[in-house]
Amino acid sequence: MKRQLILEDGTVFVGEGFGSDIERSGEVVFNTGMTGYQEILSDPSYCGQIITLTYPLIGNYGINRDDFESIAPAISGFVVKEAADFPSNWRNEMSLDEFFKEKNIPGISGIDTRKLTRIIRKHGTLRGMICSIERAEEDVLQQLKATVLPNDQVKRVSTKTAYPSPGRGRRVVLVDYGMKHGILRELNERDCDVIVAPCNITAPEILSLHPDGVMLSNGPGDPKDVPEALEMIRGIQGKIPMFGICLGHQLFALANGANTEKMKFGHRGSNHPVRDLQTGKVALTSQNHGYTVAEGSINGTDLKVTHIAINDGTIEGLKHNKYPAFTVQYHPEASPGPEDANYLFDQFMQMIEAVKSEGETTCQNVEI
CATH class of the missing domain: 3.50.30.20 (Carbamoyl-phosphate synthase small subunit, N-terminal domain)
Structure with missing residues (x-):
């Protein structure tokens, strides 16, 4: 045919x-x-x-x-x-x-x-x-x-109602902007008590669940098509440790005053080299995105660039200078791809423990 x-x-x-x-x-x-x-x-x-x-x-x-x-x-x-x-x-x-x-x-x-x-x-x-x-x-x-x-892709693929993936460890709210099952699997392997939430969940709704941490998932489309996420992120950062992946990374940047822009043809593959600016180490990563955080837009914000793409120099990771929050543009859960960056889930767990050890009212300025 x-x-x-x-x-x-x-x-x-x-x-x-x-x-x-x-x-x-x-x-x-x-x-x-x-x-x-x-x-x-x-x-x-x-x-x-x-x-x-x-x-x-x-x-x-x-x-x-x-x-x-x-x-x-x-x-x-x-x-x-x-x-x-x-x-x-x-x-x-x-x-x-x-x-x-x-x-x-x-x-x-x-x-x-x-x-x-x-x-x-x-x-x-x-x-x-x-x-x-x-x-x-x-x-x-x-x-x-x-x-x-279309500009409603996130709403198409996000869960419509919250649901649990029970565990006996740390409680993590995973905001579903188009979540890959691999992300949930990595949290389950660390015995997290996960609540998968829809893309339009609000900051008060998240806080009412008393989570130890919040994950912002990957997802499709232009991050500027999800403006409701920015208010939610601003409402929880500084109160709960946060980890964002792919679209979650871009939304985190927008919520903190940076800008995003469309790439010519994006990054989609399973062998993209990324450098950790703190350690100098290079990880081969799985990626799937058509938008990126504009480099110059980081100036004047409370964000710090932590990772860059070796092939084109685009931003691949951010952290907040005041709050326990970090994000990456690539997929540490891989699926498919190399598992070089899987340690980031452990880093998220360590951040949660560091905040808990300091007390829930002193979430600011916690370093790993």
Whole structure:
């Protein structure tokens, strides 16, 4: 079954369709990871996007029950060079084609993903549509040019009501802006008593839960589309230790007077080197973001840059100069990717203990 991917600049790729035959449009992005396609396609941070994987063979180990990062994938489409028809792995339960049919997600294979990636790297992310070969290019281009990218992705993927993931250790409120299951898993492994909260939870609601710490999760889209989070962050910082990841990092920056900006094509992959400015050590990290904290906007705030990306020098980590709060732009839970930065969850636990040992009323100026 022939299918086409049409970009807003007029570029047309013709390939073979798999998965659902529904037509979908979205922002076309690329991920350079060589493994972990199941975690990638189920990452809520890709809500509304069409993912291109640069590794040429995808689906060779199938789909299994264990590697999902969300229950319902939120992507708009999937683009690969070759989709394996007959996966082989002891954990395999179904093929990519079967899975995407079940989830009503369109895919296209057999196109030059290297060419597509070069176009995105040169021109930046573009709107695109996966559609039937019968669709007229002119009609699709007009539709794409009239398409306004959504700004409600966080609300789409966040839990609607709070729920517990019980433990007998420290109580952590995990604010779900599009949480990957790997984050919850890391907290569970440390026996935290986790309460997963919706994206619109308020500071008084968080404080009423009497948490020992708060985590701001990853999530999709532009952080400026979640203004209600900024008031909440300002209302709890200095009162509760805080750790932010990816979108949570950007929201933390905005709440403290910094600015964010859209990147040309973002960071999406599992081998991005990041330097810890305090120790000088470099970690290979998993990343998925299209926005970054603007470097110059840190000046005049109470924030300090702690980590930078080696490839382009963008900000990858922040800490507050007065309050026990720190954030990173990358994913310390990996899923998929290297686990070099997993220690940050332990650092968060240490920060919580340091605050508790100083007393709940002296949360300011606690150092690890």
